[in-house]
Amino acid sequence: MTRVTLIPGDGIGPEVAFAAKEVVDATGVKIEWDIVNAGADTYKKTGSFIPKTLLESISKNRVVLKGPITTPIGKGFKSINVTLRQKFDTYANIRPLKSMPGTKGRFDNVDLVVFRENTEGLYAGIEHKINEDVTEAIKVITKKGSIRIVEEAFKYAKEQNRKKVTAVHKANIMKITDGLFLDCAKSVAKKYPDIEYEEKIVDNMCMQLVMYPEKYDILVMPNLYGDILSDLASGLVGGLGLVPGANIGSDIGIFEAVHGSAPDIAGKSLANPIACIMSSAMMLDYIDEKQAANRIRKAVWTVLEEGKWKTKDLGGNATTEEITNAICKKP
Numbered sequence: 001m002t003r004v005t006l007i008p009g010d011g012i013g014p015e016v017a018f019a020a021k022e023v024v025d026a027t028g029v030k031i032e033w034d035i036v037n038a039g040a041d042t043y044k045k046t047g048s049f050i051p052k053t054l055l056e057s058i059s060k061n062r063v064v065l066k067g068p069i070t071t072p073i074g075k076g077f078k079s080i081n082v083t084l085r086q087k088f089d090t091y092a093n094i095r096p097l098k099s100m101p102g103t104k105g106r107f108d109n110v111d112l113v114v115f116r117e118n119t120e121g122l123y124a125g126i127e128h129k130i131n132e133d134v135t136e137a138i139k140v141i142t143k144k145g146s147i148r149i150v151e152e153a154f155k156y157a158k159e160q161n162r163k164k165v166t167a168v169h170k171a172n173i174m175k176i177t178d179g180l181f182l183d184c185a186k187s188v189a190k191k192y193p194d195i196e197y198e199e200k201i202v203d204n205m206c207m208q209l210v211m212y213p214e215k216y217d218i219l220v221m222p223n224l225y226g227d228i229l230s231d232l233a234s235g236l237v238g239g240l241g242l243v244p245g246a247n248i249g250s251d252i253g254i255f256e257a258v259h260g261s262a263p264d265i266a267g268k269s270l271a272n273p274i275a276c277i278m279s280s281a282m283m284l285d286y287i288d289e290k291q292a293a294n295r296i297r298k299a300v301w302t303v304l305e306e307g308k309w310k311t312k313d314l315g316g317n318a319t320t321e322e323i324t325n326a327i328c329k330k331p
């Protein structure tokens with residue numbers, strides 16, 4: 001039996017995280033869930049955003065299914081998500097973006113995977129105030145950080161029989177930092193002669209994705225570009241309610257949807273649980289329960305294709321529970 005830490009999170013977090021738990025349990029895979037919360041709600045109750053019990057649980061279990069967590073904006077708190085990524089060194093943020101039936105995506109042929117460097121770049125958390133009128137943030141790009149994320153992208157491309165890796169950068173302006181990222185990407189690409197390698201400047205990449213998403217396959221990039229491009233690409237496939245993610249380190253996996261805590265719809269049973277459910281399928285792949293993972297993906301696909309149960313973001317009226325039940329019931 002695998003022990004998994006389940007973090008319900010804030011806002012719609014508990015609704016989508018427990019929906020995903022229900023779907024995983026319905027596959028029959030034996031998981032012992034260690035439910036420990038973090039975030040704004042936990043802070044109100046315990047005075048701590050990330051309780052010690054959570055850090056202990058993650059350190060022990062090394063597999064986590066996580067709902068979105070809210071960090072108060074601009075109050076001097078370091079982002080809880082960034083803290084967890086840095087503490088457990090989950091350096092690879094992997095976000096598959098694939099067109100699915102019955103959604104509001106503008107395209108039906110998108111099949112991208114974004115590999116976002118997850119621990120450094122402009123999210124290194126090094127910011128300071130020079131004086132009241134001048135502030136600075138430091139962008140950190142290292143050889144180690146760049147090589148390991150690009151390696152992860154090529155390794156995945158090879159295993160999944162994908163054809164092309166595109167490195168996304170702004171090295172024409174940030175010559176030293178993004179220049180180092182590109183040098184590292186080039187050196188890793190040489191080891192994979194069977195996989196096409198290309199480079200795109202991030203602003204051009206945005207236009208390319210909106211016009212010709214079908215031309216792209218695996219995208220690898222520093223932290224901030226990955227955050228922005230994955231939201232952009234989620235718009236191409238029907239919105240944030242559908243896009244899953246994994247934060248992978250050398251011996252740890254934290255699985256969570258790309259979306260945030262969506263306070264505007266929290267507690268109303270309007271949240272689309274599919275992004276979190278698809279994240280739980282990535283978690284099952286990670287713990288080698290591939291059959292159950294594929295079963296979940298197929299069930300989600302069938303429910304969307306049938307179109308009977310759709311949450312509001314997909315143009316329907318179904319509640320979070322209704323779509324979750326429909327997914328659980330599929331063989």
Ligand code: ATP
Pocket residue numbers: 012016068240241242258259260261262263264265270271272273275313
């Ligand atoms: P963060 O900064 O934490 O990533 P955010 O400010 O980008 O969060 P989200 O919480 O991701 O914002 O929400 C953006 C929009 O998408 C909101 O209008 C929200 O209602 C919608 N949204 C996000 N997730 C879902 C979901 N699972 N189901 C339906 N709508 C969602």
